[in-house]
Amino acid sequence: MKNLKIVFANQKGGVGKSTLCIMFANYLAWKRKPVCIIDTDLQKSILMQRQKDAQLFEGVEEPYSVQDFDVNEPELMEQLMESASQVEGYVLFDSPGNVSEDGLVPLFANADYIVCPYEYEDKTLDSTGVFVQVVNAIKEHNPEMHAKIFFVPNRIDPRIGTTDEQRMWSETNEIFQQIGRVTPVVNSRATLKRINTFELLATQREAVKSAFEYMIKRMK
Numbered sequence: 001m002k003n004l005k006i007v008f009a010n011q012k013g014g015v016g017k018s019t020l021c022i023m024f025a026n027y028l029a030w031k032r033k034p035v036c037i038i039d040t041d042l043q044k045s046i047l048m049q050r051q052k053d054a055q056l057f058e059g060v061e062e063p064y065s066v067q068d069f070d071v072n073e074p075e076l077m078e079q080l081m082e083s084a085s086q087v088e089g090y091v092l093f094d095s096p097g098n099v100s101e102d103g104l105v106p107l108f109a110n111a112d113y114i115v116c117p118y119e120y121e122d123k124t125l126d127s128t129g130v131f132v133q134v135v136n137a138i139k140e141h142n143p144e145m146h147a148k149i150f151f152v153p154n155r156i157d158p159r160i161g162t163t164d165e166q167r168m169w170s171e172t173n174e175i176f177q178q179i180g181r182v183t184p185v186v187n188s189r190a191t192l193k194r195i196n197t198f199e200l201l202a203t204q205r206e207a208v209k210s211a212f213e214y215m216i217k218r219m220k
Contacts, residue, residue: 004219006085007111007147009095010130015031015117016154018045019195020186024115026200027212029063034089038067038080040107041094050197057198066197071096071103081110108135109142113219116180117154120161120169130178149180150215155188181218184210 008021021037039046049064063093069080085089093107108114114135118128128151139145153173161169173182186192191203 003085003087003089003091004113005081005091005093005111005158006113006115006219007093007095007107008115008117009108009131010116011097012126013135015105015119017097017117018094020115020117020152020154021092021193022046022049022195023192023200023204023208024212024215025064025090025092026089026195026197027205027208028216030151030200030205031077031216035092036065036067036087036089037092037094038084039094040071040104042071042096044068046094046197053196053198055059056196060198063198071107074106075147076102077103077106078110085110105138105142108138109145111147113215114147114149114180115152115215116149117152117186119155120153120165120172125172128176150218151176151182152179152211153182153185155192156185157188158185181214183214186211189197 006024008017008024010017018041025035025037037046045066047066054062069077071077086095093111095104095107116128117123117133129198133147135147135149151173155170176182186208189203189207191201192207194201195204
């Protein structure tokens with residue numbers, strides 16, 4: 001298979017960006033697709049998760065590799081993206097919460113897809129709007145940028161929401177549909193709080209299947 005570079009990003013922290021990145025890697029590994037993660041988030045949450053999991057799953061072969069990379073210089077990030085382009089399969093990047101870092105420009109400019117999780121909450125929606133503006137600004141200065149955006153309604157509780165709120169959520173989806181593609185919802189489930197970087201439980205697979213299959217089928 002060819003190379004696909006996929007960046008998980010949002011200006012707002014706490015929307016499940018790193019968790020979704022791990023889940024997507026787990027799902028692809030379960031489907032026997034070649035995949036790796038490059039953790040560029042300053043918190044290194046995925047790298048630390050892998051290190052912890054490696055002790056729990058001692059003797060078990062890693063389903064995919066997790067590497068870390070510090071975002072500081074655009075030139076270094078450019079080199080990273082060139083190297084990542086030589087890797088066969090899916091290369092997933094977990095990006096920092098602050099997408100205005102100069103070093104991140106090559107990350108977005110050279111990505112094939114950007115996955116942006118969001119929740120139906122005012123602050124998150126505002127931050128997601130800022131994120132879209134940043135991406136558009138990067139596009140203006142990098143006309144070769146071709147990344148398509150998937151917006152993922154994430155950690156959604158279907159039991160809540162007044163009629164007015166649900167109408168606002170629907171209108172939000174329509175706005176995002178004009179910018180990229182909105183995937184099926186990933187509902188909030190306890191099983192998604194118990195993830196690791198070695199295995200994919202059947203309950204977790206069912207929770208993300210609709211959203212992830214939607215993305216995979218549209219990633220060329």
